[in-house]
Amino acid sequence: MTSEEKILVAAEARVRTGGYNGFSFRDLARDTALTSAGVHHYFPTKADLVARLARNYTSRFLETLNECESDARVERLRELFAESLRQDGKMCLCGLLAAESGGLPEPVAEAVKMFFAALIDRLVSAFPDSEDPPSDALEVLATLEGAALLATVLGDPEIFEKATFALGPEQSFAA
Numbered sequence: 429m430t431s432e433e434k435i436l437v438a439a440e441a442r443v444r445t446g447g448y449n450g451f452s453f454r455d456l457a458r459d460t461a462l463t464s465a466g467v468h469h470y471f472p473t474k475a476d477l478v479a480r481l482a483r484n485y486t487s488r489f490l491e492t493l494n495e496c497e498s499d500a501r502v503e504r505l506r507e508l509f510a511e512s513l514r515q516d517g518k519m520c521l522c523g524l525l526a527a528e529s530g531g532l533p534e535p536v537a538e539a540v541k542m543f544f545a546a547l548i549d550r551l552v553s554a555f556p557d558s559e560d561p562p563s564d565a566l567e568v569l570a571t572l573e574g575a576a577l578l579a580t581v582l583g584d585p586e587i588f589e590k591a592t593f594a595l596g597p598e599q600s601f602a603a
Contacts, residue, residue, distance in 0.1 A: 432470045434460040440481055444518040448478055448528050448536065475533035478525070482539035485521045490546055498553040502568055505547070506595045509572050513585040519576040526573075544569065568595060 429437070438459035442451035453474070457464045471477035489508065496504045509520060518524075522543035529537050551565035558564050575591035 431460065431462060431466065435462070435467055435470055435477070436481060436484065439477055440485070440521060443478060443481060444516070444521055444524060447524060448474075448532055473533075475535050479533075479535040479539040482522055482525060482536060482543060486539070486543040486546055489543070490550065493547075493550045498556070501550055501554040502595055505551070505568070506572060506592050509576050509592075510585070510588055513576060513579050513588050517580065517583065517585065519580040520573060523573045523576060527577075571595060 435456055438456050439451070442455060442459070453464045453467045456462075456467045460467070467477075471480070489505075492508060493501050493504060512518060512520065522540050525532065525536065525540045526544070529540060532540070547569055548562065548565045551568055552561040554568075555561040555564040571592055572595070575588045578591060579585050579588035
């Protein structure tokens with residue numbers, strides 16, 4: 429792994445634990461065995477770093493969603509959120525940053541906005557028979573983010589499963 433990749437991995441873990449203001453470049457330097465100046469070499473500002481994290485996170489989600497058929501996107505997105513909670517008990521990076529959006533630098537806020545806009549765009553295609561696909565997509569995303577938030581704050585990934593059960597493959601969401 430390159431130094432830049434190490435910084436991004438360490439930063440994602442820090443953001444998903446403490447939010448945008450929950451870490452410093454000194455923390456990342458310790459996490460990666462680099463100097464603080466070494467971290468700044470790759471990312472001049474924290475905003476540059478976290479905006480890049482959000483864009484990378486968005487790309488990973490979109491790659492995964494683009495690999496599946498439109499009618500499987502809701503379930504696949506649900507799986508991605510559940511997987512994250514099971515792995516480390518933490519919610520979606522962009523969901524966490526969205527909760528802080530009022531205090532984020534513009535590049536970070538814009539990257540987070542792009543995450544949600546892109547997911548809504550991909551989810552709209554999952555509702556071809558719906559009278560209002562954008563509303564259905566918003567409802568799915570709000571359900572996933574809200575369930576992840578509850579599961580995280582209550583420390584119980586099972587809450588996510590219960591709260592999103594209706595989005596599962598056996599269920600019809602837009603009934």
